[in-house]
Amino acid sequence: MLEKYTDLLAPIYQFLACETPESWITEATRAERLPLLLIDHMHCELKAAQSAAFLIRKYAIDDESAQALLGWLKPYEDFIYRSIGEGLFSGSKNELIGELKAKPEFAYNQDIMDKMVRLIKEELHHFEQVLDIIRAKRIEVEYVQASRYASGMIKHIRTYEPAALVDKLIIGAYIEARSCERFAKLAPHLDEDIARFYVSLLRSEARHYQDYIELAHQVAQATDRQRCDVDGRIAHFREVERELIESLDGDFKFHSGAPKVESPN
Template identity: 30%
Template sequence: MLHLQSESTTQWLGQVDAHLDEILIDHAHCERKAASTAMNLMDAYTDNRAITREMTVIINEELEHFHMVIEILDERKIVFRRQGSAPYGRKLNSLIRKTEPDRAVDRLLTASLIEARSCERFSLLSGHLKDRDAKLAGFYGSLFESEARHHTTYVRLAEEFASREVVRERLDQLSASEAEIIAAGCDLVRMHS
């Protein structure tokens, strides 16, 4: 369903245990960036009604999630602040082809993979935190469905620009690269490190 070619490691969960505050701050930034990505896609493909309609829904949901994470930060007295960026998004975006319609396909599929990885990590967090922090575990469990829906929406919208077969082949290629990026890891403690 999520088209991921790797699973997150227990090493990442160890980072979560040691630096949950950093993960929560990064999560807020991820939601804000996801809304921005959807807005950029809507701007780039304004003439495509399906994209503008779906991006409006995603923007609203991502901003709602952003505010939910900010509330969690406030409840825990964690100051929301800037963070250095992990290379995950930058490396994925470097794979986007430069000419249309390939660019549109890649932009949508890259967004889909980021949503898929978030979905996978939220599910892991929900199970991992269940016995220690039921409220936070429940929050992460509640996000699974919308993140999975965003993933499938982006994949479906890529088919506005290429056939299903072409989209699935490219998704497999990008997913393999995404797995390599995740495997390389990052010293920064982030949702996608």
Template identity: 40%
Template sequence: MNEALQEIHDFLPCRTPKQWIDNALANQDLMLIDHAHCEKKAASTALSLMYRYVKNTELLNKMSRLAREELRHFEQVLAIMTKRGVDYRHLTPARYAAGLRQQVRQDDPGRLVDVLIVGAIIEARSCERFAALAPFLDDRLADFYTSLLKSEARHYQDYLKLAEQAAGGPIDARVSEFLATEKELIEAPDTEFRFHSGPVSS
């Protein structure tokens, strides 16, 4: 797992700011609620790709598996929340995903390539944040977040491979454009704490 995590650290443009980790530890109920939303949205994204690109057999297989895993994670987060007396509720979304998707091209194959790159970046950042948080959490939550690292790392790799296939060649330049935006979203101060927010001033 250390090798996969190192690959993700090498891929991402920056580490999660310490201020965000402090925010997360001070808002663990909110973190869990938004984490549940993130898992549900990840499953929804995978399913939407399956509906739109019905002739791409490899995409269908990988997104089907990913959607099942993300929904299982959603159920696991809900179970933890229930044990802790945390109610699942609606939250306004972080600016993160919307900020990344602003760059997505409108027409295929560019649209598919970009959506898959965004998916890879979100999965990679989730993995990085699980690893960053785990040392500071109680044993139950630390074990759970550590258990998610392997699947999130694989999801990131699946998304990138599918993006390369959709592009029919290297995607490094396009990935770099999205990562520049991602760095800004992760490091710039935010107004609301979310799992993918920037740091929020206390």
């Protein structure tokens, strides 16, 4: 199933400092873990869309456009965080195109907006796809707390611009790359319907990681290369991410580290 994705996955494995521990894969593929794995995956898709929206709002668009963007995400946030609605998202994901206007200060603002809007559309579509699988398997949708993974990297973000923006983009790249790697690791061990779905996500996740890295380099080129230090920060977060993935973690989630809890009976 994964043979034709070898070339696509090779840069992912080079970018990441480690592969997912076998202990995590063993735990994740237990039947008892499937509901939590799918529900947390669905949450992660929304968080990825929210993170991209934050970057657009903070750096790339004006206040009026920001409000339009928040309105696009609201039905998904209402469903997950406030139990509002039935989870039937009828609005077209193309409605936002043309409504947002990039700030003129930096040329890269337009590219941030374009790449992140595309990412948001895809992540929300993936959210709906995971939700369909959850419903088909009669799993109850519930809110779950985020794992330590993203917050463990966020605390390393520098406090001054444009370095902070570069760090946020690099973190986005690692989250997308790790997601791609885990989809590939999990697919051979899961039921055929979920396996096909996870394999179908590989191309978009790989492209998302590349988009984030390209944007980080664009910001550095347009501002101050030395102050941004893209390559140095990639190396820094590579080790931070590796520690989060390889160290023992008592909170099993889609992006958690090596499990230290006993497997459920």
